[in-house]
Amino acid sequence: MSLSKSTQRQHLITELQTRGLRLNSADQDHVSRRGGAGPSDHQAVTIDATTLMVPIYTQSAWRSPFAVESDESGHRLVENAIPLADITFAETPRFYDRSTEDGIPYSQIATLHSKDVLATTVLQTCIRYESRRKACKFCSIGQSLQAGRTIARKTPQQLAEVAKAAVELDGVQHMVMTTGTPATADRGAAILCDSAQAIRAAVDLPLQAQCEPPNDPIWYQRMKDAGIDTLGMHLEVVTPELRKELMPGKAEVSIEEYLLAFRDAVAVFGRGQVSTYILAGLGDSKEAILEICEQLIEIGVYPFVVPFVPITGTPLEDLTPPGSEFMESILAPLGKRLQLASMRSSDIKAGCGRCGACSTLSEYEH
Template sequence: MSAIQQVPNLQLLTDLQCHGLKWEGEFGLSRKGGAGPSDHKALSLNGQTMMIPVLNLAAQDSPYTAKPEPGSDKVIVLKNQIPVTTLTAPARPRFYDLKTAEGIAYEQIATLHSRDVLATTVLQHCIRMNDKATACQFCSIDQSVKGGRTLIRKHPKQLAEVAKAAVELDGVKQMVITTGTPNTADRGAKILYDSVKAIKAQVDLPIQVQCEPPDDFIWFQRLKDVGAVSIGMHLEAVSERVRQKIMPGKAEVSLEKYFSAFNAAVAVFGRGQVSTYILAGLGDTELEIVEMTAKLAKIGVYPFVVPFVPIQGTPLEHHPKPDPVFMQSLYPKIGRQLRQHGLNSESTQAGCAKCGACSSLKAYE
């Protein structure tokens, strides 16, 4: 094989997260669908773990190809057939080999994200998902259920059992618990509350919860009191134009409602312990995103901006992937805002921003 052609790490990371990796063969592939970094694989570069799209359609057109070395954790990355770097694939978690007394595989209850983050979608269903008029077009929350890879509902006792094993066997350092939105006024907060309570009774693990803004903001204090250390409430898109087009049902929850919830949550959890996911590439302009992240950072909300990844099997599977140049222009601007307002992913106790594997933003703080 020819000598590796050096590409700056930040540029390469952004390129890979936008373009994805065309994976040669089936060796080393597993996850497909679900919430969070769907169609991705965890890979490490110089000790930094990142989630890279490998299973979606866009990755099949990527200029980057991955050649895993059988019997090794090494993955050679080539750009236009020229080797550019060697990545490391984290080992299969040991807790994946376990089952509950009922015979349910632990990996159907929670999965490893990045290298040390346990993640689960406690309710793999949303009130909007079966109606094209309301569903978020990027969402694949039901795919892993249909594929038999997860449970539609994870019970608190199951989550506690898996979390304890993941900490003891694999050194997991934090947990992210998200949920589909149920038809209740708490928007899933009660399910999260019960889950956190059970987990914290078994293992001392920093937990971020994620849901839509509940009708009653008292849920923020309840979640903190039971053991959650941070919360994520995700905007996904920032302009009303894109919200109405891409996520018409969720757009019924106004930006004003979100900001009221953000302020209430920051008052409970503290600055930097509240975050929101923003998918760059859905149609929002750079200016629209930067103006929104400035507002968020000012009130103490960490704007976790990631390149949108079109997921196979969703209405947006053929949506153009974001241009790496677009992301490389965004990140430094948001990084300056984070510094200006004293926000840093390392000071976040748990959650997507602390993990940082789905974005290059952490490098620009």
């Protein structure tokens, strides 16, 4: 039985996102991210009007059957030299040409993710990362700082200046602010509040904040009042034993504590406006991921399941990424469950779930 066109498209972009893409040096001049927080070692590409982040700097990408052929007429995605579709790249945004008065390039303060999403790591240091014993084994938050591609702390004024320019020059539609975890009980919520207040005073831009659950739930209302529209608190791994092995510091905040935090956050931000990242391919079974996703949906949390991408320079750099079959076995039933719950990425006001470029989950919601 032949597959429908939509199913073929779902399979293609899911496989592309898990296996990566081989690029020539000229194509790597477009918007890409090496190291750091968020979707690292990726490049934004658009296929059939869908923009997604695709691994390009990973070991699996160097072995990928997918590549790009370019000539005067444009770019084509090929698989083992067979043309599949036209492909385009996100162009370098105009705000990257600017710098602050003290000489810091705007690109070191915030970066363009996908085609219309501004993203920043407000605090580029983390108490988890600084401890070799407690560090998440998949994290590369310190790499871009060591390479001089960012600064350790972005001030509210810097973020407001860059956000305003990104909206005016490049049509940015929403913004993601994540942070390394500081050694404070609020776990980063305070600096996110300060940043949001400054940004919203400068420009009308929907905001997502991302942090670990703060110790006091009063921070959810404070973040909302500061102008933050949506909140991300990321589980990443869902099996308790794996959490202790792969993210020993972060695992000190148990899944049960996260579930309580999610309930408190949804009460403030609303159903579907709180989300969590789950990294498929780190050892959690399909059943474990779908089971926790069911609990999250019942609470009102959007479970953003993404394929794990091994990042060069981390302890898990040699781990084989998940195959497209494994991802589809999760995303297909999860997409149907989200549809039944009337909880879709398109209804999220700002952030990773709304962008959707790091996963093909939204393709399965229809």
